[in-house]
Amino acid sequence: MAEVVVLRWGHRLRDERLTTHVILTARALGASGAILSDVEDKDIKNTIEKVVERFGGPFFFKMGVPWRTAVKEWREKGGIIVHLTAYGENIETSDVMKRIKSSGKDVMVIVGSQKVPSEFYSEDVSDFNVAIGNEPHSECSALAIFLDRYFEGKELSKEFKGAKLKIIPMKRGKKIERIIDS
Numbered sequence: 206m207a208e209v210v211v212l213r214w215g216h217r218l219r220d221e222r223l224t225t226h227v228i229l230t231a232r233a234l235g236a237s238g239a240i241l242s243d244v245e246d247k248d249i250k251n252t253i254e255k256v257v258e259r260f261g262g263p264f265f266f267k268m269g270v271p272w273r274t275a276v277k278e279w280r281e282k283g284g285i286i287v288h289l290t291a292y293g294e295n296i297e298t299s300d301v302m303k304r305i306k307s308s309g310k311d312v313m314v315i316v317g318s319q320k321v322p323s324e325f326y327s328e329d330v331s332d333f334n335v336a337i338g339n340e341p342h343s344e345c346s347a348l349a350i351f352l353d354r355y356f357e358g359k360e361l362s363k364e365f366k367g368a369k370l371k372i373i374p375m376k377r378g379k380k381i382e383r384i385i386d387s
């Protein structure tokens with residue numbers, strides 16, 4: 206399966222918690238990494254690094270990369286760009302997911318926070334503008350649904366390497382198991 210990387214665009218300090226959730230969602234649901242474009246936020250970096258250290262990877266996190274640079278480099282490597290937007294092709298009522306997957310190419314998913322520049326919708330930036338329904342919604346939920354559809358649910362049973370902790374599924378209660386290196 207192709208590599209999927211998430212590009213978070215438009216992070217504002219008041220969005221710290223939501224941006225963290227977008228990146229954690231990317232990791233948990235199968236993306237190999239995330240880029241926080243144009244800004245640096247040490248708190249988010251520390252949170253993501255702690256989660257990867259404790260619960261495993263691989264998962265990379267970069268920040269401060271200008272979005273145009275990230276898009277250009279991705280395209281130069283032969284990847285495609287998917288822009289998640291309420292205004293795009295509906296993931297359920299169109300064949301957009303089939304076209305994305307049949308490309309066989311690595312995918313960069315752009316997830317905005319504030320109003321994105323109109324050029325995001327153009328062919329210069331996005332190969333696909335994809336909507337998770339055509340109603341206002343959270344970018345975090347859009348990313349989760351997109352990744353789940355892309356990986357067809359297989360990401361939900363992914364085993365992460367190098368984990369020190371593992372959540373044990375239970376009918377009731379909470380249990381975390383320490384993993385001892387062998």
